[in-house]
Amino acid sequence: MQNKYLTIYQDIVDEIKDAKYKPDSKLPSENALCEQYCTSRETVRKALNLLSQNGYIQKVRGKGSIVLGLSKLDFPISGVVSFKELAQKMGDKPRTIVHQLHLDKPNDTLINHPSLTQQDRIWEVVRSREINGEKIILDKDYLLQKHVPSLTEEICADSIYEYLEKDLRLQISFAKKEIVVESVTEEDQCYLDVDGHDQVVVVRSFVYLEDTSLIQYTESRHRTDKFRFVDFARRHQP
Numbered sequence: 001m002q003n004k005y006l007t008i009y010q011d012i013v014d015e016i017k018d019a020k021y022k023p024d025s026k027l028p029s030e031n032a033l034c035e036q037y038c039t040s041r042e043t044v045r046k047a048l049n050l051l052s053q054n055g056y057i058q059k060v061r062g063k064g065s066i067v068l069g070l071s072k073l074d075f076p077i078s079g080v081v082s083f084k085e086l087a088q089k090m091g092d093k094p095r096t097i098v099h100q101l102h103l104d105k106p107n108d109t110l111i112n113h114p115s116l117t118q119q120d121r122i123w124e125v126v127r128s129r130e131i132n133g134e135k136i137i138l139d140k141d142y143l144l145q146k147h148v149p150s151l152t153e154e155i156c157a158d159s160i161y162e163y164l165e166k167d168l169r170l171q172i173s174f175a176k177k178e179i180v181v182e183s184v185t186e187e188d189q190c191y192l193d194v195d196g197h198d199q200v201v202v203v204r205s206f207v208y209l210e211d212t213s214l215i216q217y218t219e220s221r222h223r224t225d226k227f228r229f230v231d232f233a234r235r236h237q238p
Contacts (some may be wrong), residue, residue, distance in 0.1 A: 004039050008047035016056055016067055027057060027065040058225040060196040070226050080175045080207065082161040083129050083137065097135070098156045099191060100126035101105075103145060108140060113206075115214045121145040125156050128191045131226075135193045138200075139222040149213045172208040177227065178204045188221055199224055 008048075015021050028036065033044045044167045048065055051057045057065045084094055103121050110116055122142045129137035141160065143151065147170065166168045182202050184194050200221045207216040 004037065005043045005046035005050070007010075008033065008037055008039070008044065009050045011068065012047070012051060013056060014055075022066045023067055025067050026063065029064060033073065055069065058197070061198055063196050066225075080172055080205075082159050083139070084159040084162070093131075095158045096238070097128040098125070098153045099128065100124060100209060101151065101153055101156055107142065108128040110217055113217075123148060123151045125151070125160070126191070127156060132168075134223075136223045136226045137192065138188060138191045140219040140236045142217045144215055147209070147213070148163075170215065173208055173210040173212070176209045180204075182221075182226070189209070192223060194223065197223060197225065201229065 012021070012027065021027060027033070027048075030041055030044050030048070033047075034041055036078055036137050036176055037044070048057065048059070051065070052059055055068060058068055083096070104124050105111075105118065106113075106116050106120055106122055107124075110122065111118070121144075123145060125139070125141040125143070127141070128135040128141045129139060143160070148164065148168065151160075161172065164172065174232075180202050181199050184192075184200055186200050188194055194200075201224055203218075203222070204218045205216075205218050205220075206214060209215050209220065
């Protein structure tokens with residue numbers, strides 16, 4: 001006999017797929033589900049946790065269990081792709097809001113990188129990425145001025161990678177990435193529509209040119225309910 005929490009889980013999945021519960025709507029409260037299924041709160045919580053793990057709902061503090069859309073933006077872990085390319089591939093119209101653009105010394109993360117010195121200057125760019133009216137990514141980019149002599153807000157609002165590759169004729173080759181989940185910061189609350197979410201997925205990348213010289217360090221902070229991080233892996237035969 002199937003465990004009760006799996007029955008509750010499958011019932012709610014079917015109702016989400018049948019559009020009984022639409023994206024951004026709330027599921028019944030834990031108490032209501034306990035009464036509906038004549039079961040304990042622990043059993044209901046197991047079902048809700050499984051729904052959350054599989055991307056059907058997002059638990060939001062003070063709001064309850066919010067139903068997610070079944071389609072998320074696929075973010076390729078192993079690729080080096082711009083936000084503009086990602087959004088256009090999904091058929092969505094992106095909007096980038098430039099909050100900061102200035103030259104500065106290397107920050108604490110970059111100062112110890114072997115390819116940088118105290119004399120290097122870094123373009124610091126802070127941008128919010130918006131899709132369908134929601135700010136869902138906060139990008140903090142640091143680009144070496146010796147590779148990028150000039151940079152404007154117009155370029156940053158469109159596509160920096162397009163400018164680097166088409167105008168400056170630079171060839172971006174590879175990136176080293178770290179992906180972690182962190183608590184929402186005051187900066188996230190300022191520049192993102194966090195809407196009660198208390199965590200973000202953070203992708204930190206060191207980006208290199210074809211000659212292996214560092215050109216960019218970036219920290220991208222993503223709202224957890226809007227992205228699915230994907231990769232393709234092949235096992236090599238021994």
